[in-house]
Amino acid sequence: MPRDDSQHHARAHRARLGVPSAALVAALLLAGCGLTGTGTPDPGTPSPTAATSSSTAEAASPSPEPTSPPTPTPTPRPTPSARATPAPTPTPRTTDEPAPSPSVKPSPAPSPRATASPSAEPTEEPDDGVLRAGDAGADVTALQQRLVDLGYWGTAVDGSFGNGTTQAVWAFQKAAGLARDGVVGPATQAALDRGVRPKAHSSSGHVVEIDLDRQLVLLVDDGAVRRILNASSGSGETFETQGATYRARTPRGTFAVYRQIDAMHESTLELGSMYRPKYFTGGIALHGSGSIPPYPASHGCVRVSNGAMDYVWDRWGAPVGTSVLVY
Numbered sequence: 310m311p312r313d314d315s316q317h318h319a320r321a322h323r324a325r326l327g328v329p330s331a332a333l334v335a336a337l338l339l340a341g342c343g344l345t346g347t348g349t350p351d352p353g354t355p356s357p358t359a360a361t362s363s364s365t366a367e368a369a370s371p372s373p374e375p376t377s378p379p380t381p382t383p384t385p386r387p388t389p390s391a392r393a394t395p396a397p398t399p400t401p402r403t404t405d406e407p408a409p410s411p412s413v414k415p416s417p418a419p420s421p422r423a424t425a426s427p428s429a430e431p432t433e434e435p436d437d438g439v440l441r442a443g444d445a446g447a448d449v450t451a452l453q454q455r456l457v458d459l460g461y462w463g464t465a466v467d468g469s470f471g472n473g474t475t476q477a478v479w480a481f482q483k484a485a486g487l488a489r490d491g492v493v494g495p496a497t498q499a500a501l502d503r504g505v506r507p508k509a510h511s512s513s514g515h516v517v518e519i520d521l522d523r524q525l526v527l528l529v530d531d532g533a534v535r536r537i538l539n540a541s542s543g544s545g546e547t548f549e550t551q552g553a554t555y556r557a558r559t560p561r562g563t564f565a566v567y568r569q570i571d572a573m574h575e576s577t578l579e580l581g582s583m584y585r586p587k588y589f590t591g592g593i594a595l596h597g598s599g600s601i602p603p604y605p606a607s608h609g610c611v612r613v614s615n616g617a618m619d620y621v622w623d624r625w626g627a628p629v630g631t632s633v634l635v636y
Contacts, residue, residue, distance in 0.1 A: 440493040479603040480539040489603035543609040564589040589633040
């Protein structure tokens with residue numbers, strides 16, 4: 310399981326680091342933060358149970374024994390002295406014959422029964438009305454349309470449950486206070502039917518709101534939430550770069566976009582790439598990324614999907630001077 314080991318080493322590496330000094334925080338200005346490259350590893354697939362060869366070996370051993378007794382038995386019968394010697398031979402034969410019967414016969418009986426029962430259960434799960442990544446059809450189309458109508462950005466209405474739909478479902482589950490599993494089960498469907506939407510904290514202006522508790526970005530106009538984006542902010546862990554130690558935190562407060570780069574930008578602190586970043590305090594920016602898990606995972610910046618960042622730039626608009634409210 311190499312992926313679990315890599316995550317364990319990554320966490321151990323981050324845990325050895327300390328808190329930044331005031332002088333080093335100033336170095337963050339315009340430096341930016343990139344993605345850590347943390348993805349969502351696929352669970353390992355359990356290997357199939359191998360069939361044991363011991364039972365076949367035990368079953369083969371008794372077969373030559375019945376052929377060997379007939380040869381010594383007829384020869385000692387004419388001689389009286391040989392009749393005393395075959396007497397002990399039937400005794401081991403009776404012990405050898407029952408020995409393989411309990412070990413061979415019960416072992417194959419439970420093994421196929423145990424493997425057959427779980428294999429039939431997962432095939433019935435898609436019939437429960439639960440929708441997840443990889444599904445397709447009319448139910449997925451209806452789900453996507455509902456998310457779009459409620460303002461959750463990220464999904465096309467194409468009937469295919471892909472990454473964009475997963476981003477929108479995560480954002481919805483965060484807003485509804487549900488488990489962030491990306492699966493549309495009964496609880497998520499009930500919240501969709503109720504039309505759950507987050508409320509804005511600002512009441513006027515063109516504002517980017519960043520909800521750290523729920524890991525959401527809200528695009529707000531005069532108190533009305535226009536779009537809800539799945540986001541991932543600072544993880545809160547320490548990290549080391551260029552000989553200095555920092556803590557991956559996203560500050561709360563009222564800020565404004567003061568600088569933006571309309572391109573893929575490499576962090577000067579060697580923290581990775583940022584897609585079309587909009588800086589709002591120091592080296593902290595709202596930017597696009599290829600990795601937006603449903604939990605805090607960045608070095609301090611606020612990540613959204615690359616497509617969501619395109620929407621912020623090209624459709625909604627957040628020029629220099631746009632208010633950024635982080636709470």
